[in-house]
Amino acid sequence: xxxxxxxxxxxxxxxxxxxxxxxxxxxxxxxxxxxxxxxxxxxxxxxxxxxxxxxxxxxxxxxxxxxxxxxxxxxxxxxxxxxxxxxxxxxxxxxxxxxxxxxxxxxxxxxxxxxxxxxxxxxxxxxxxxxxxxxxxxxxxxxxxxxxxxxxxxxxxxxxxxxxxxxxxxxxxxxxxxxxxxxxxxxxxxxxxxxxxxxxxxxxxxxxxx
Numbered sequence: 492x493x494x495x496x497x498x499x500x501x502x503x504x505x506x507x508x509x510x511x512x513x514x515x516x517x518x519x520x521x522x523x524x525x526x527x528x529x530x531x532x533x534x535x536x537x538x539x540x541x542x543x544x545x546x547x548x549x550x551x552x553x554x555x556x557x558x559x560x561x562x563x564x565x566x567x568x569x570x571x572x573x574x575x576x577x578x579x580x581x582x583x584x585x586x587x588x589x590x591x592x593x594x595x596x597x598x599x600x601x602x603x604x605x606x607x608x609x610x611x612x613x614x615x616x617x618x619x620x621x622x623x624x625x626x627x628x629x630x631x632x633x634x635x636x637x638x639x640x641x642x643x644x645x646x647x648x649x650x651x652x653x654x655x656x657x658x659x660x661x662x663x664x665x666x667x668x669x670x671x672x673x674x675x676x677x678x679x680x681x682x683x684x685x686x687x688x689x690x691x692x693x694x695x696x697x698x699x700x701x
């Protein structure tokens with residue numbers, strides 16, 4: 492019983508790292524552009540997050556199974572090919588679930604094929620780890636991306652429209668300007684600072700307890 496519990500605890504830590512402690516957007520500073528450019532409302536955030544998840548799972552699991560068979564010098568190209576290949580059915584799935592969503596996301600959706608967070612995990616992490624760890628990492632990073640995209644998009648949508656999920660109207664909020672990419676980057680920086688503060692406090696507590 493101890494070994495399954497230890498494995499479950501380890502996979503839980505891997506998931507938490509991806510979702511919060513080492514959030515791919517707010518800590519690793521990856522995939523900033525899609526969130527800054529297209530994260531202007533919760534509908535867009537949900538579409539971006541689903542596209543990320545549907546690309547992350549197959550591409551990382553594929554590199555987990557086949558990555559060690561690829562020479563190390565060729566893994567970057569293999570990881571990029573896996574991510575690009577998996578992004579195509581992911582886009583079709585998103586279109587089926589939410590018609591018009593890929594077109595609404597524009598370049599942010601197209602860049603999923605070379606998304607920096609997806610690529611880095613497929614190239615660096617997946618080939619060197621076992622299936623449960625890779626699965627937990629893919630789900631954790633997807634949750635972390637969704638949390639960052641959702642927080643930024645909700646703040647911008649409220650500011651711009653006064654509502655969430657198309658409940659408001661453009662210009663019905665308290666101001667304008669947050670639909671610009673620079674505003675998205677600014678909000679991401681503020682959220683990143685909050686996450687880093689939480690990480691520092693946790694490290695300080697661990698140091699005192701140790």
